[in-house]
Amino acid sequence: MSTAGRRASRSRATKETAVTVELDVDGTGRADVSTGIPFFDHMLAQLGRHGGWDLRIEATGDLTVDTHHTVEDVGITLGEALREALGDKAGVRRFASVAVPLDEALIEVALDLSGRPFLVYEVDPSPGGEAFLLGEPGFDPQLAEEFWRALTVAAALTLHLKSRSGRNTHHILEASFKAVARALRDAGRVEGAGVPSTKGVL
Numbered sequence: 001m002s003t004a005g006r007r008a009s010r011s012r013a014t015k016e017t018a019v020t021v022e023l024d025v026d027g028t029g030r031a032d033v034s035t036g037i038p039f040f041d042h043m044l045a046q047l048g049r050h051g052g053w054d055l056r057i058e059a060t061g062d063l064t065v066d067t068h069h070t071v072e073d074v075g076i077t078l079g080e081a082l083r084e085a086l087g088d089k090a091g092v093r094r095f096a097s098v099a100v101p102l103d104e105a106l107i108e109v110a111l112d113l114s115g116r117p118f119l120v121y122e123v124d125p126s127p128g129g130e131a132f133l134l135g136e137p138g139f140d141p142q143l144a145e146e147f148w149r150a151l152t153v154a155a156a157l158t159l160h161l162k163s164r165s166g167r168n169t170h171h172i173l174e175a176s177f178k179a180v181a182r183a184l185r186d187a188g189r190v191e192g193a194g195v196p197s198t199k200g201v202l
Helices: 038-051 068-086 143-155 169-187
Strands: 007-013 017-024 031-034 054-061 095-102 105-112 118-122 158-165
Touching: 007 068, 017 068, 031 038, 038 054, 038 068, 038 169, 054 068, 068 143, 095 169, 105 169, 118 143, 143 158, 143 169, 158 169
Parallel strands: 031 054, 118 158
Antiparallel strands: 007 017, 017 054, 095 105, 105 158
């Protein structure tokens, strides 16, 4: 199977947000992201860079109310784009796992391009018990779980994230995004011809 054309564009508009995503999963790691939430932009850029994608995300939302709506809707839209870009998944590796460190933080990720949405999230973004926002407007570290849940459901994949160590919230979250990016890059790599499932479909 040729990987040419594994790209997608998706848009989502609600009374709370407007999101546009352009994705090429066989890109060069270029990311152009603007959500109005600088820390979240930084995290999304990790997906593009370490996933080997070309990724453009533009989002506007009711940030004066909360950042939750924007984060979740970006997850939904990106997940839909990823599912569309991967197509029937013929020839993909399907499974991948990786452990990614960032200084004291270590995150383990395992995923399956299964067609069955399921998220296991065992990451404490504030291991010291201190809750705080990152950047301005503030990104609540707990929203990372909401992002992954939205993406997992929309992309129809099984995703496990587990923290093995970490004290710095920025390091923990960034290692998480980098780890998922690397696992998606590996799982989506084309190495055969048929759909890797006894059912014949993913």
